[in-house]
Amino acid sequence: MKKNYKQRNFSSYDITIVFFLLVFAVLVLFPFYNCLVLSFNTGSDAMKGNLYFWPRQFTLENYRKVLSEPIFKTAAINSILRTVITTVLAIIFTSVYAFVVSHKQVVFRNFYMLLGLITMYFSGGLIPTYLLVRDLNLLDKFMVYVYPNMFNMFNAILFISFFTGLPAALEESAKIDGANEFTILFRIIMPISTPVIAAVGLFVAVGQWNSWFDTMLYTKSESLETLSHMFQKMISTMQYLEQQLTQVSGESVEQLLKNNEVSTVTLQMAAMAITSFPVIVLYPFLQKYFIKGIMVGSIKG
């Protein structure tokens, strides 16, 4: 096979495809790369613009400053906590549901299944959900990050299709040995379910890490700040400044830039890079799992 494609002649068709995909790759990567360049440049120099491929004045000061910021620490701790706690609980919750539903002979099985499936098509929407969270007394509490995100039918379907593909003998032999269902699920089934756990774990973890709307809607305290939500505030200040910039011209622009320290842009880019780092480093290794996960989801859905 390998020899085969080495011996082939490359037609103009191949070259066109490769060229098209290289352009695509540049369009995907360059905008992010450009932001990384900014994060390694000094703030005052970045204001001169025309930074493309390499920092003009290299510095690590932006990163040092961001990492020493107390609010950044708080946000990082909250983001890590909500991600770890919710991911673990969601895997337990989802697998338990899927385990029960994947037993065909269970009384009420169809009812349980239907209760889950309906949630894929109907939801109360923003306002009733907000009222529920308020009535549950979860406003401005850390657990508002955890409870509403513990289960998701799409993920449950991934687990169900994995469990129904397992040999039935596995469970039967354990039953003969006197194991109850709890033991069977957590001691026998879960240890061999790494592919689906990895896929669902990644989906939940990324969702949690990137979530900002719940922080904005449900919390007020600074002690509940999360990384992804921090950027929302930065956007509003950025836009305010940009608007001001357009209303003045010439020398006063320089003045305004100095007064407002728009150079925080480089700090923001450093914060952005630190926040995105864990996910970007992790996802290539879990690629084969989530590809399978999406495929199963799309077939069943």
Next chain:
Amino acid sequence: MKSYIANKTKEFINQKYLHLMILPVIAWLVIFHYIPIYGLQIAFKDYMFKLGINGSPWVGLKHIQEIFTDPQIMQVIINTLGMSIIKVIFSFPMPIILALALNELVFPKFKRVMQTISYFPHFFSWTVVALMATVWFSPSTGFVNNMLLSIGVLKQPYLFLGEPSAFWWVSLGLDVWKSTGWMSIIYLSAIAGINPEMYEAATIDGASRFQSMLRVTLPSILPTVMIMAIMNIGNMLNGGLNASNFQISYLLGNSLNNPTSDILDTYVLRVGISLGRFSYAASVGLLKGVVSMVLLLLANLGSNKLTGENFF
């Protein structure tokens, strides 16, 4: 009948651990999904904090009627539809094109690297994407304006995030950037399922590779394309399956682009949460949900008539 119930009861008791296990999940579903669905009734009530959802008085279709007389709503609906329609037209085909191109690659390693790169933007938070967008499009320092100025396309910096006429296209561009690679996974897996003999047969018949792509690959993944199209149209008002409309409009909406960036979701949030008009906002949300459901059913019907593919 009696013995049937007795049998089932016996079975149920035998399975007690299973039912015990699933109980917390069922309770969770009821609390976090069915109570809000039940709470939607406030769309037909005058919700008052003191009286609660159950105690508030019924007012029938008052709020629904109010929507149609709301002077602000027309622009909001136009924006929602405009943004949604250009996303269905331009954003939906992108992953198909990418998947077809990746499939034509003859270097397996290059293909894998390309795929990994294509998913990359999916893993960013929308807040991160929006923040980066303010940097890219900055009139003074952003590389987009800098480049366009230096090659002479623009005479003066263009306010991508301030110009109302640009906002829908910015929203489309960010949506395409973030989701094209991720959505292509589904089409690539559909392509992987095509029988290789079909290509052999096409080659024997003298088809070029481009012709094979058009005549073999594309028709073979048509069922997947149709199902994705139905789902996209069902989610059209959210901006497709990635629900990008709200994220982009909320995060990048400002007083300058407000005439084109304000959409139903941002409107519901503003009217409902900020102004506290819960009942009115809930009825706007409900109406949007109903329209989405109708769109989904219409798309399903259309697809059934055209290609015989059904989602349901």
